[in-house]
Each structure stands twice: as C-alpha cells, then as structure tokens.
Amino acid sequence: MNVKSFLKLVEIQTKVASVIPLTMGTLYALYRFEHFYTWRFALMLVSLLSFDMATTAVNNYYDFKKASRTHGYGYETHNAIVAHKLKESVVVGVIVLLLLLAAGCGLLLVAQTGLLVFLLGGLSFLIGILYSFGPVPISRMPLGELFSGLFMGFVIIFISAYIHTDDMLAVLTLERGWVHFQLNLVETIYLFWFSVPAILGIANIMLANNICDIDEDVDNRRYTLPVYIGKANALTLFKLLYYVSYVDLALLLILGVHPLLVLLLLPTLIPLRRNLAKFDERQEKATTFVLSVKNFLLLNAARIAVLVVALLL
Template sequence: MTIRSFLKYVEIQTKVASVIPFTFGTLYCFYRYKSFNLINFLIMFVSLITFDMATTAINNYIDFKKANKKEGYGYEVHNAMGRGGISEKTGQRIIIILLAIAAVFGLILTLRTSLVVLLIGMLCFAIGVFYTFGPIPISRMPLGEAFSGVTMGFGITFLSIFIHAYDKNVVYLSYSSNVLGLGINILEVLSIFLISIPLVGCIANIMLANNICDVEDDIENQRFTLPYYIGRKNALRLFAFLYYIGYIAIIAAVILRLLPLSALIMLITFIPAYKNIKIFQANPSKAETFVLSVKNMVLINMFNILVLGATIITVSLTK
C-alpha cells in the first residue's frame, strides 16, 4: 500500500467537512467567550481528523464488501480499495489504528476539560461507526442526511467551542450526595445550534446530493436512502431549502447579536450558491454536478470563517 492509496482510502480531500466546522467553532468561541487553548485545539484536531478518516475508511471497506454492482462510475471512482490494491486485512488494520488514535486523543482531551467531552465524543463515535457498519447502517436508511449534518455541523462546532470554554457552564456535570447531574444552559446551546445551521444544512446536502445522484445504483446495492422514500423531485426541493434556511439562520443570529453585523456580508454568497443549486437541480449527476454541493459548502462556510476572523482581528487592533 502506498501513501497515495492510503490517502484515497480515507478520502483525505473530504476532511474539509470536519475542518470547517472545527475552525468556525474555534473562532466563534474566541469571539463570544474570549477563550482559546492551543493544546486543547491541537489535541482535538488530531482526534477529529483521525476519526473522520476512520469513518471514511469504514464506509469504503463496507461498500467494497457488500457491493452487488462492481462496475459503473460510483464503484470505479469512489471505492479506493480495489483501485488502490488495498487488501481486506490491511483495510481493517488501518481502521483499527485510526480509531485507536482518535480514542486516545479524545480521552486526553477529556482529562484536560470535562466528562462532557467524553459523553459527546462517545455519541459521535457511535454515530460515526454505525453510519456504515452494523446490520442496518445509518447510511443505508433515510437518516444519513440528518445524522451527518447534525453530528458534523453542530456536534463538531459545539465541541470545538466547548474545549476552550468548558468552564463557562454551557454544559456541565455535577456530583453531590452520590447524585450525578447534568446541567445544560439551554439558551447557550440553542445559540450555538443557530449559528451552526449553515454548516448542518451544507454538510447534510453533500450526503443528499450523493444519494440523489446514486439512487438507482443504491437500490441495486440494497441502500434505501432518503431520495428513495421522498422521491427525487422532493429531494431536490429539500436540497435547495437546506441552503436557504442557513441564510435565514445567519440573519437571525445577527439580529440576536450572536454574530457581528459584519456577518451579513456573507449574504453575497447567495448569488453563486443559488446558481449552483439550479445547475444541480437541472442535472443531478455524480460525474458532472455533485461537486457543486461541496463547492457550496466551502463557499458559504469559508466565507463565514473569513468574515468572523476579520472581525476578530479588526476588534483586536482597535482596542
């Protein structure tokens, strides 16, 4: 196995879907709570990337094992095991090593912060593993979009905030008289969810676009995803709606003063994003237009990151 085949196996280019909410959450924490811990930042980054690589590897491994159709664009381009000459045993070892690294760094992060990190991490860990593994994987049900969007868009954003602001009582554990209690500042958690909605929608749409393009092949491979149940026409409508609700969320966050007024600058991304939406709706194709869902995700959320980062720098320089 070469480094190139390994990187293809874990689809390193797709890790942007994890790095973007991680970066946005970090900047938002500094903006709202004025907190940043470099060591926690680096530890979470290692755990996050290795776990993301592991879940992708699991997905490729399971698809390779269970595929009924061994030809066509989806199989030949996206299953890296056959193309990269990775044996099943090697594929398994890679998954185990990546999961072990992610777990160790996650435990270190828990020891440095709070058991809340362990609880949320275990939940994300379970969702990531059972997304493509088990008797009925999440990715083979009409729940993939919801789980991927919420877990990565909100879950990663929340954790990337919490590791720096674990002492701000956003979520906390208490122990008294043999009673373990969990406390949640509902307004703060809802605020974080609101600012993460553009991420939730964009990440869910990458999965939705993939499922729309692959609906016929998925049926052959016994994958009954959301487009199968609601139909391609409604799936394409949902695809557009998930972007629109993200823009509405940004406006609401500015009105509620959760984000700076400068965040409204990102509304200019609506023009190219809308154009990409219409192109995909007219011709949903894995080979030609699927990439537009990735481009929209990067466009919208990288713009949010740049605007928030510029605002933080500007405020710091004017003090």
C-alpha cells in the same frame, strides 16, 4: 497502500466537513467568550480528523463487501479498494490505527476538560460506527442526512466551543455517585442557531452524494432519503436547505450572535445559486457532487472569514 490510495480511501476532500465546524466552534468561543487553549484544540483536531477518516474508510470497506453489483455506475473507479486494488487486511489495519489514534487523543482531551466531552465524544464515536457498520447502517437508511448534519454540524461545533469556555456553556460532574449537570440554555440555543448553516450544509453533502448514487443504491438495497422521496423531491430539498441557512444568518444578526459584517455574506448567494443550477441539470458523482462541497465551503468559509475580521477589529 501509498499516500494517493490512502487519501482516496478516506475521501480526504470531504474532511472539510469536520475541519470547518471545528474552526467555527473555536472562533465562536474566541468571539463570544474570549477563550482559547492551543493544546486542547490540537488534540481535538487530530482526534476528529482521524475518526472522520476511519468512518469513511469503514463506509467504503462496507460498500465493497456488500455490493450486489460490482460494475457500472463508476464502481470500478469511485470505490478506492477496487480502483487501487487494496488488500482487505491493509484496509482493516488502517481503520484500526485511525480509530486508536482518534480514541487516544480523545481521552487526552477528556483529561483536560471533563466528563461532558467524554459523553459527547463517546456518543459521536458510537454514531460514527453505526453510520457505516452493523446490520442496518445509518448510511443505508433515510436518516443519514439528519445524523451527519446534527453530529458533524452541531455536536462538533458545541464540543469545539465548550473545550475553550471553562464551563461557561455547561458543567457535568460526578461526586460520590451523584451526577450534577448544569446547562446554560440561552447560550446553547444561540450556539445551535449559529450551527444551523453548518448542519444543513453537511446534510446537503450527504444528500448530494445519495442523489448521485440513487440508481446504484436501489440495486444494492441502500434505502437512502432520495430513494424514499424520489429524485425530484430530493433536488427541491437540496436547494431549500441552503436558503434556510441564509434565513438563519439573518436571525443570528438580529439576535446579536453574528456581527454586522455578516451582511457581507449576501453576495455568496450568486455563485451558490449558479452551483445549484448546475447540480439540478446533472447529478453525477464524478463531476457535480463536488458542487455540494463547494457550496458548504462557500458559505461557511465566508462565515469564518467574517468572524476572523470581527475578532481582529
């Protein structure tokens, strides 16, 4: 396996769905709590990327093993194992190494932070595995958008903010058999609303992927959300989730969670609507799926830029 085939196997272009929430949570902690720990950030970055790449590789491997139809729909090109003629043993070995790296860095982060990171990280690991593996993987159910959005869009942002806040968001301790848990409910709600555009953007990446694969998924007995609600309704939902994100930004501005600079994000509606129109015309994995990634980057990278400017000012 060379570098090109590895990057294709882990679908490196989709890893922005992990890096951006991590960056957003870190900047939120800096902006709202004025705290930052370099070593903790580095550990979470490596653990998060390794696990994200591992789950993607597992998903591609599982699709390769379970495919009922191995021709047409671009199967020969978009499945990295087939396109690059990768050995199954090598793919499994890469998955194991990535999982070990993710777990190792995750445990080091827990040692630096505490039990709450262990529980949330462990739950994320479990969901990540169940997403692609098991008798009925989450990715083959109409729940993929919900789980990917909540865990990658909110849980990642929560953890990446929490590790810098010195228990100002939540506290979980174990003393003499007693579990003590305290949650700053107001700050957690603020952080959730802050996460909504990331939650919906990540869910839309999954939704766009499933819309593009709807015919292939029916043949391969993958009953995703678009299969259940139909392509037309899925396309309507795809557009609606982006507009909800902008409504959420207005709410964040009113609550004072976002700086006034957030108004600079309004012009992003123009290219975003242009991308929506292109995807509405044609839904293809090779050509238009990337528009969902571009929209996610467009809105959330712009939010990151706003937070950076606010911090500098």
